[in-house]
Amino acid sequence: xxxxxxxxxxxxxxxRVSGKRAIVGITDHAQKELGDVVFVELPAVGDTTTQxxxxxxxESVKAVSEVYAPVSGTVVEVNENLSDHPExxxxxxxxxxxxxxxxxxxxxxLDNLLSADDYxxxxxxxxxxxx
Amino acid sequence: xxxxxxxxxxxxxxxAEHQALGARFTxxxxxxxxxxxxxxVAEHVATREKAGLFDLSHMGEFxxxxxxxxxxxxxxxxxxxxxxAVGQAHYSMLLNPSGGVVDDIVVYRRTRGFMVVVNxxxxxxxxxxxxxxxxxxxxxxxxxxxxxALIAVQGPKAADIVAQVADQSLGELYYYRFVEGKADGVxxxxxxxxxxxxxxxxxxxxxxxxxRLWRRLLAVGEPLGLVPVGLGxxxxxxxxxxxxxYGNDLTDETTPLEAGLNWVVKLEKGEFIxxxxxxxxxxxxxxxxxxxxxxxxxxxxxxxxxxxxxxxAAGEVTSGSFSPTLGRNIGLGYLRADLAAEGQExxxxxxxxxxxxxxxxxxxxxxxxxxxxxxxxxxxx
Numbered sequence: 001x002x003x004x005x006x007x008x009x010x011x012x013x014x015x016r017v018s019g020k021r022a023i024v025g026i027t028d029h030a031q032k033e034l035g036d037v038v039f040v041e042l043p044a045v046g047d048t049t050t051q052x053x054x055x056x057x058x059e060s061v062k063a064v065s066e067v068y069a070p071v072s073g074t075v076v077e078v079n080e081n082l083s084d085h086p087e088x089x090x091x092x093x094x095x096x097x098x099x100x101x102x103x104x105x106x107x108x109x110l111d112n113l114l115s116a117d118d119y120x121x122x123x124x125x126x127x128x129x130x131x
Numbered sequence: 132x133x134x135x136x137x138x139x140x141x142x143x144x145x146x147a148e149h150q151a152l153g154a155r156f157t158x159x160x161x162x163x164x165x166x167x168x169x170x171x172v173a174e175h176v177a178t179r180e181k182a183g184l185f186d187l188s189h190m191g192e193f194x195x196x197x198x199x200x201x202x203x204x205x206x207x208x209x210x211x212x213x214x215x216a217v218g219q220a221h222y223s224m225l226l227n228p229s230g231g232v233v234d235d236i237v238v239y240r241r242t243r244g245f246m247v248v249v250n251x252x253x254x255x256x257x258x259x260x261x262x263x264x265x266x267x268x269x270x271x272x273x274x275x276x277x278x279x280a281l282i283a284v285q286g287p288k289a290a291d292i293v294a295q296v297a298d299q300s301l302g303e304l305y306y307y308r309f310v311e312g313k314a315d316g317v318x319x320x321x322x323x324x325x326x327x328x329x330x331x332x333x334x335x336x337x338x339x340x341x342x343r344l345w346r347r348l349l350a351v352g353e354p355l356g357l358v359p360v361g362l363g364x365x366x367x368x369x370x371x372x373x374x375x376x377y378g379n380d381l382t383d384e385t386t387p388l389e390a391g392l393n394w395v396v397k398l399e400k401g402e403f404i405x406x407x408x409x410x411x412x413x414x415x416x417x418x419x420x421x422x423x424x425x426x427x428x429x430x431x432x433x434x435x436x437x438x439x440x441x442x443x444a445a446g447e448v449t450s451g452s453f454s455p456t457l458g459r460n461i462g463l464g465y466l467r468a469d470l471a472a473e474g475q476e477x478x479x480x481x482x483x484x485x486x487x488x489x490x491x492x493x494x495x496x497x498x499x500x501x502x503x504x505x506x507x508x509x510x511x512x
Contacts (some may be wrong), residue, residue, distance in 0.1 A: 035363070036172040038453035039430050039460065041482070057482065059430045061171045061453050062363055 001028050003094055007070070007110060008119035011052075014094065015070045015102075017110060022071050025098040026058060026089060029123045034060040037089045040082040042100065047075040049102055051109050056099050058089065067099060071109050077101035143188035144280050144338040148345050152359050160252025160378075162189040164362050171363035175455040178327055178368055181356025182286035184348055185365060187333070188341065189251030191276040193261065196244030199269025204245060207264055207404060208238060209387060211397035215240045220307050220324060222395055225260060226405025230386040230412060233260050235377055237324065239309055244271075246320070246335075248281075250377045264404070280341030284348060284357070285331030285368075287499070292352040293332045296344070297321055301332075306500040315340075315347045326365065328372035328498040367452050373423050373463060373493035379433055380421060380449040380463050388412055389465065390421045419446060420471035423493035424462050426451070429481040431462035431488070438478035438485045445470050448479060456496045466490070 006014040012030035016023040031037065041057035049055045049069035056067040078100045082088060089097035104110075114122060140163040149156070154165035165186065167174060177183055195204055205212050210223035217240050225233035234253045239246040249257045254276050266272055284293050294301055298313040301321070309322035320335040336344055349357065366376065375381045375390055387396050388409055396409060424431070431451030439445040451462030462479070470477060473492050478485030 035167065036170055036453075038172075039428075041429065059453075061367060062166070064430070064432065 002116040002120050002123075004116045006094065006116060007113035008116065008122075009068065009070045009113060010122060011066075011068045012123075013067060013070045015110075015113065016094075017104070017107075020104050020107070021076070022073070022102045022104055023098050024067075024070055024100050024102055025093055026067060027119070027123075028093045030065075031090050031093045031097070034058065034063060034065055036061050037086045040086045040089065040099065042078045042080070042082065043075045045075055045078060049073055049075060051106075051112065058086075069102065070113060071102055071104055071106075073102040073105040075100050076103045141189070143186055144341040145186045145188060145282075145345050148342055149186065149359070154359070154361060157362065159362055160189060160250065162251055164189060165359070167361040167363045168359045171361070171367060172453075172455045174358060174360040174364035175367050177356060177358045178286045178329060178360055178364065179456060180287070181358075182284060182288040182292055182331075182352055183327070183360035183364070183368075184345070184352065184357055185283040185285065185360050186345070187251075187281040187283055188279070188338070190281050191249040191251060191254035191257065191274070192279045192281075192335065193247040193249065193258070194244060194273040194275055195247055195270065196273075197269050197271040199267055200244050200271075203264075203266050203270045204238065204247070205400065205403065207261065208236070209396040209403060209405070210238070211400040212238070212240070212245075213400065214397075217242055218308055218310065220309055220322060222307075224387055224392070224395055225257065226387070226403070226409075227383060228404060228408065230388075230405045230408030231383040232377070232381040232385060232387060232390075233257065233383065235375065235381055239320070239322065241311070252378060278338050280336050280338045280344075281333060282336070282341060282345055282348065283325055283331060283333045284352070285325045285327040285360075286329045286357075288352070288355040288357065289329065289331040290501070291355055292348060292357055293321070293334070295351045296347055304501075305503040306330075315344050317344065319344075323501055325500070326374055327368040328374070328494065328496065328500065329368075330499060330501045366450075367455060370450055370452050370461060370463070371454050371456055371494065371496040372498060373495060375421070375463070376450060385421075385465065386412060386417075389417050389419055416468070418468055419465045420468050421449070421463055422466045422471040422490050423495060424464065424477060424479070424488045424490050425457075425495075426460040426462060426479050426481075426486055426488040428460075429479070429486050430460045431464070431479045431481070436480035437464050437466055437488075438480060439467065439470055440476055440478075442478075442485065445477065451479075454495060461495050462488070463493075
């Protein structure tokens, strides 16, 4: 399940862009692969992000997983609810499980991201090669 | 991770059952084992609240028999077989001469000889070690790992479930006791043992019989809430009890005294391999202790550093996870002995930051195993 209106990265993040604001989270595929999310290390409001650079950490029972910024810009909002309820990422990865809002510094970067169809194909290929 | 390809991994007799149940697999000690079916937290909670079904067929079973068996095992292990009656099992250790742990084991005294259950990842190493200690002509050793399956049922509903397949009453079978009977009509060693802290059973059967017994247990257990549980939840369940995991919390370089397992070591029983080293360490005092702690942010992982309040390096995390029962992040690690007391504030180095943590009493969660009823107090006592 990869909503059409979102854009995706090969590291399994999504962005929902409206104007200069990009809401960022991890995909349904990512949360399933991770399993139960038990801790989220959020960025701070005001942090600068670089496309492809580390900007948050999601931990499941078994694994530590970096979250890479899908776009460059400035963190203007973070989902504090995840501190107490990290499992929201499993329950609603594209909704209440959002991680942060980034104000874009270079909207042109959005062209580097994948469409839902391209991401689905990418994940399909990855799944085929895995377990 | 294991430096092996998937193809080289051994599979238990229940592999097809796990596939049919939609398990995810992982490499563990040379075996391809189910790590989870529906999810680690859900399987953990089901075991604490109802019951969990585990495939532990990767564990090793050595049979030690013959007139010299008891003396041989007394020399190889730390616990005292003189206190172990037929039908009882005890937790014990194989040590090297430096007092380091070769493996942590469970020894079962049967009518004839002993069954020694060793960690799956250590079967080859232990077999080589045991065989090298000069068993002598009076000792018969047999490695039955590959022809033996081990299925565990753990949790508050375990007794109700196992009672439906066992050929005898289990009411008087207390923790760390076992019977040799039948389960679902096939010969089985039925032991009231486990690695979860819950009441529960471990059933040893011939490998060929395992799939049928597994399906039967699931069928009778499902109405009571039984679910299959993978190694992921097995790890979180044992960690809540602060039960050590070999390779993490116990190694060839750590001693049982450092691990706080003094109760498993009977120094007064006479000579055994590692005793001299332990006597020396006891006299000098241990310099580090395995301690339990709760982390205030982030998950402590195996290998992360532990810090004293002044920032000095003070040890290393050996196990760490989220505790589903407590909803907090817990861990075990070897800490400088002066910092290992309950209530001590320490730091865990997580991604370059010292995250606050506090040493706590273990187990993190109280055990609910089936202990015998307490003897009534003597008059006037």
